[in-house]
Amino acid sequence: MSAPDIPEIVVRRLPLYLRALRVMASEGRPVTSSRELGDRLHMSAAQIRKDLSHFGEFGTAGRGYDVEPLAEELERILNVDRAWPVALIGAGALGRAILHYEGLQERGFRIAAVFDRDLDKIGRHLGRLRIFDVAALPELAGEMGLEIGIVAVPASAAQSVADALARSGIRAILNYTSAILHVPDGVRVYDIDPVAGLQSLTYYL
Amino acid sequence: MSAPDIPEIVVRRLPLYLRALRVMASEGRPVTSSRELGDRLHMSAAQIRKDLSHFGEFGTAGRGYDVEPLAEELERILNVDRAWPVALIGAGALGRAILHYEGLQERGFRIAAVFDRDLDKIGRHLGRLRIFDVAALPELAGEMGLEIGIVAVPASAAQSVADALARSGIRAILNYTSAILHVPDGVRVYDIDPVAGLQSLTYYL
Numbered sequence: 456m457s458a459p460d461i462p463e464i465v466v467r468r469l470p471l472y473l474r475a476l477r478v479m480a481s482e483g484r485p486v487t488s489s490r491e492l493g494d495r496l497h498m499s500a501a502q503i504r505k506d507l508s509h510f511g512e513f514g515t516a517g518r519g520y521d522v523e524p525l526a527e528e529l530e531r532i533l534n535v536d537r538a539w540p541v542a543l544i545g546a547g548a549l550g551r552a553i554l555h556y557e558g559l560q561e562r563g564f565r566i567a568a569v570f571d572r573d574l575d576k577i578g579r580h581l582g583r584l585r586i587f588d589v590a591a592l593p594e595l596a597g598e599m600g601l602e603i604g605i606v607a608v609p610a611s612a613a614q615s616v617a618d619a620l621a622r623s624g625i626r627a628i629l630n631y632t633s634a635i636l637h638v639p640d641g642v643r644v645y646d647i648d649p650v651a652g653l654q655s656l657t658y659y660l
Numbered sequence: 661m662s663a664p665d666i667p668e669i670v671v672r673r674l675p676l677y678l679r680a681l682r683v684m685a686s687e688g689r690p691v692t693s694s695r696e697l698g699d700r701l702h703m704s705a706a707q708i709r710k711d712l713s714h715f716g717e718f719g720t721a722g723r724g725y726d727v728e729p730l731a732e733e734l735e736r737i738l739n740v741d742r743a744w745p746v747a748l749i750g751a752g753a754l755g756r757a758i759l760h761y762e763g764l765q766e767r768g769f770r771i772a773a774v775f776d777r778d779l780d781k782i783g784r785h786l787g788r789l790r791i792f793d794v795a796a797l798p799e800l801a802g803e804m805g806l807e808i809g810i811v812a813v814p815a816s817a818a819q820s821v822a823d824a825l826a827r828s829g830i831r832a833i834l835n836y837t838s839a840i841l842h843v844p845d846g847v848r849v850y851d852i853d854p855v856a857g858l859q860s861l862t863y864y865l
Contacts, residue, residue: 558838
């Protein structure tokens with residue numbers, strides 16, 4: 456039920472709401488309010504109500520939101536009520552760390568294949584996964600139904616990897632490099648940028 | 661010149677503007693506009709003008725923004741016109757990847773010390789840095805002037821590391837784990853959450 460007219464900034468906040476709701480659910484809390492969610496997330500209650508109103512009527516005046524049903528609805532909206540097979544490009548230290556990141560698999564993202572261009576790595580294993588030649592990406596993406604790519608290569612190689620992902624029909628890219636990727640229409644990039652995070656922290660120091 | 665009444669969501673967007681401006685500067689572009697910045701960042705021009713207006717008068721009607729002066733002003737606002745010594749906690753695969761991340765050092769963040777609690781790692785080296793016992797953090801944070809901590813340990817150990825960082829007088833934490841950290845007032849956390857990124861991508865799939 457993706458609605459193309461929802462601002463991207465709103466879409467990017469939904470995972471934060473989902474995460475807070477899942478914590479509340481794990482604490483056994485059946486009901487919450489936009490104010491309580493806002494306190495946890497350092498956002499205004501009005502912002503949260505406005506964001507959620509894009510997607511329908513949630514919650515009841517005076518009672519608030521039912522935690523578990525709202526979490527499930529957000530999972531449906533975000534299309535994470537299923538498991539996604541992910542291609543990891545880059546079998547170096549960062550790739551290894553991503554493969555072992557606690558929380559990817561349990562939150563619906565399964566790294567199904569690892570790729571590298573280094574001939575010394577191709578054919579070896581990263582964890583339990585064999586490392587494929589990145590040249591095989593277009594073929595294997597189709598065969599394995601890969602729909603998401605994680606770019607964990609040196610910044611200088613990131614654009615060529617993004618090009619290969621787009622050629623392989625992959626429309627969602629999580630970019631761990633400091634490169635700004637150019638992609639065709641219909642492909643989306645989310646940048647994991649630790650420097651942006653650090654800079655928004657030093658503002659307060 | 662930190663202004664405490666600026667919404668955090670605005671502060672978090674400033675690094676994006678700075679990054680885009682730095683790319684433009686490297687392309688040799690002297691002038692830009694809120695519309696052009698917005699196109700690059702997939703945001704509205706009005707949003708950018710509004711965000712920047714919190715910090716003063718930038719740009720001229722009809723001419724736009726001077727790229728280099730605006731970038732420098734943002735660096736001043738974000739306090740990144742200096743180098744910050746950073747403590748990295750966790751000398752595993754993720755710590756190694758962070759230490760070698762291109763862009764931290766060149767954008768003003770110098771990992772000055774690495775800590776771990778694993779007796780097999782303490783005293784050895786990660787890159788050119790000796791690995792210290794995390795128990796020495798309070799003492800060394802003062803001695804070395806560490807002001808920022810990066811948490812790259814297993815999620816189960818993250819809260820105790822956050823507690824140690826707060827006790828050490830560190831007020832800015834970049835959290836790479838999936839744990840939701842509780843910190844005292846005056847300490848800020850920025851979460852690097854790849855799952856939130858992936859979820860905001862699957863929305864569109």
